[in-house]
Amino acid sequence: MPTQNRRIAQIAAAIGIVALQLAAACTEPTGAIPFPDDAIEVAPGAPYARWWTMTQSCAGHARPMGQVHFYVVPRLSIDDGATRYAGYWYRDGNRVVLAQPYATDGAVVRHEMLHALLQRGDHQRVDFVDHCGGIVDFGDGLHEERAELLTPPGPSSPVLSPSQFKIELVLAPQPIALTAPDSGWLSATVIVTNPRDEPVWARIEHADNDSIGPTLGVTVDGLSTRVTRTRYSVDTLVAFGPREVKRQVLDIKLDAPLTRWRARALFNADTGSWAPVPVQR
Numbered sequence: 540m541p542t543q544n545r546r547i548a549q550i551a552a553a554i555g556i557v558a559l560q561l562a563a564a565c566t567e568p569t570g571a572i573p574f575p576d577d578a579i580e581v582a583p584g585a586p587y588a589r590w591w592t593m594t595q596s597c598a599g600h601a602r603p604m605g606q607v608h609f610y611v612v613p614r615l616s617i618d619d620g621a622t623r624y625a626g627y628w629y630r631d632g633n634r635v636v637l638a639q640p641y642a643t644d645g646a647v648v649r650h651e652m653l654h655a656l657l658q659r660g661d662h663q664r665v666d667f668v669d670h671c672g673g674i675v676d677f678g679d680g681l682h683e684e685r686a687e688l689l690t691p692p693g694p695s696s697p698v699l700s701p702s703q704f705k706i707e708l709v710l711a712p713q714p715i716a717l718t719a720p721d722s723g724w725l726s727a728t729v730i731v732t733n734p735r736d737e738p739v740w741a742r743i744e745h746a747d748n749d750s751i752g753p754t755l756g757v758t759v760d761g762l763s764t765r766v767t768r769t770r771y772s773v774d775t776l777v778a779f780g781p782r783e784v785k786r787q788v789l790d791i792k793l794d795a796p797l798t799r800w801r802a803r804a805l806f807n808a809d810t811g812s813w814a815p816v817p818v819q820r
């Protein structure tokens with residue numbers, strides 16, 4: 540069993556009209572990266588306790604977060620000369636190292652937290668897709684990841700339009716405190732459920748001439764800021780197992796106290812209505 544894991548930093552997350560997420564591809568290590576000399580230990584910041592709880596909840600494993608030591612390197616990536624990583628978990632010392640830009644990227648942090656919770660450096664699909672898909676960063680960013688435990692659809696399975704799925708938006712915590720303990724950190728999650736007891740396909744429309752189409756997305760909107768986290772797929776049919784639930788989380792720090800924030804979920808062409816974000820002022 541590998542003692543370390545490595546991750547390719549292929550994540551593009553930006554604040555703006557649209558943030559395109561290219562999920563990181565995770566591979567088994569062919570060699571271990573030495574612990575970086577310039578790693579600085581940091582106290583887990585405001586959102587880490589809740590991110591840890593989210594990861595415990597999806598993983599079905601519980602451990603005290605205090606057993607993990609978090610470090611940041613003041614660089615764009617953790618680098619072994621050939622591959623760039625956004626984050627890295629070291630079994631030795633139960634240490635999580637994050638490249639500076641990803642220290643507040645919830646999906647990357649929770650990916651490393653999942654390694655620390657499971658105490659294993661590999662990427663079992665049941666953990667990273669079935670249990671924690673869309674909550675932890677995982678995958679090549681080109682396809683919706685296939686579930687391990689659920690029966691996939693076949694050639695004769697029904698093809699449903701996005702509006703035939705159950706689409707929910709969950710905001711946590713409620714309300715969000717702009718000061719301690721939340722410091723304004725919101726996790727907005729789109730949850731898409733196959734309503735049927737049988738495997739189905741979801742038809743994913745692509746805009747004209749686009750090689751990719753949006754699948755699950757969530758947007759948080761304030762007076763002058765709009766942040767979107769959307770997954771994209773090259774496929775026009777996306778597999779859902781019976782009653783399968785897919786998720787995508789957007790983490791954002793709400794730091795404008797006078798702004799009225801709102802959020803909405805989308806699943807391809809089907810966009811939900813805006814919901815107010817409850818803020819404790």
Ligand SMILES: [Zn+2]
Binds near residue numbers: 545565662
């Ligand atoms: Zn990993």
